[in-house]
Amino acid sequence: MSLQLGEIAPDFTLDSTEGKIHFHEYAGDHWVVFFSHPKDFTPVCTTELGAFARRKNEFETRNTRLLGLSVDSVEDHKRWSRDVEDVGGTAINYPLLADPDLEVAKLYGMFHPKADPKVTVRSVFIIDPNKKVRLTLTYPPSAGRNIDEILRVLDSLQLTEGRKLTTPVDWKPGDDAIIAPSVSDEDAKTLHPGGWKTLKSYLRLVPAPKN
CATH class of the missing domain: 3.30.1020.10 (Antioxidant, Horf6; Chain A, domain2)
Known part of the structure; x- marks a missing residue:
C-alpha cells in the first residue's frame, strides 16, 4: 500500500521512546513530519536523526512536530540515542516509534521488500493539521535525507495554503x-x-x- 497526496494519514497506536503514541492525538492541530529510518546503530541513520534533533526548533516555529519510526525496539532506540548525541551533539528529542512487526511501515508504504526485505526505506511524509498527506518522499537506505529540502517544502505548503x-x-x-x-x-x-x-x-x- 502507498499513500497518495490528499489522503487522510491513517491513525495508529505504537510504543515509542516517549510512551504510547496515538498518532492523530499526537498530531493534534499541528503539521507533522513523519519519517522512517532503516535501522538503529547504522551510520546514515545516526547522522540523520541527530540533524532532525538539532533542528527541532525550526520545525516547532512552523507549528510542526517530528515523529520517527524504525523496526527496532524502544530499548534499542534509547540506547542508540546516546550514539546519536555523541555524533551529532543532540540526543533524540522527539518520539521514535518501535515497529518491529512492520505494522505501520506497511500501512504507510515504508516497507519495500525488493529494496531490503528486513528494514524500512527512508520515507518522509508531511501531514497537515487536517491529517491529510501533503508530501511523500522515498529515499533508498543508502542515501541520507536533506533537512533543508524538507523545511523548504514545508514552507511552500504553508505559504500557499x-x-x-x-x-x-x-x-x-x-x-x-x-x-x-x-x-x-x-x-x-x-x-x-x-x-x-x-x-x-x-x-x-x-x-x-x-x-
Whole structure:
C-alpha cells in the first residue's frame, strides 16, 4: 500500500521512546513530519536523526512536530540515542516509534521488500493539521535525507495554503510566488492589488505574502 497526496494519514497506536503514541492525538492541530529510518546503530541513520534533533526548533516555529519510526525496539532506540548525541551533539528529542512487526511501515508504504526485505526505506511524509498527506518522499537506505529540502517544502505548503499560489523551481522563503493559473487576471487584481510580473500568460510572479 502507498499513500497518495490528499489522503487522510491513517491513525495508529505504537510504543515509542516517549510512551504510547496515538498518532492523530499526537498530531493534534499541528503539521507533522513523519519519517522512517532503516535501522538503529547504522551510520546514515545516526547522522540523520541527530540533524532532525538539532533542528527541532525550526520545525516547532512552523507549528510542526517530528515523529520517527524504525523496526527496532524502544530499548534499542534509547540506547542508540546516546550514539546519536555523541555524533551529532543532540540526543533524540522527539518520539521514535518501535515497529518491529512492520505494522505501520506497511500501512504507510515504508516497507519495500525488493529494496531490503528486513528494514524500512527512508520515507518522509508531511501531514497537515487536517491529517491529510501533503508530501511523500522515498529515499533508498543508502542515501541520507536533506533537512533543508524538507523545511523548504514545508514552507511552500504553508505559504500557499488557501492562497491560490504556487512556488517555482528552487523557491525559498522571500522569493516571489506564482499566481495559480486558475485565477483570472480580473480576480488577481483583487487578490494582489500591488500588481504582478507577467512572464507568460500562464506564469505571473507576485511577491510572496509576509505571513
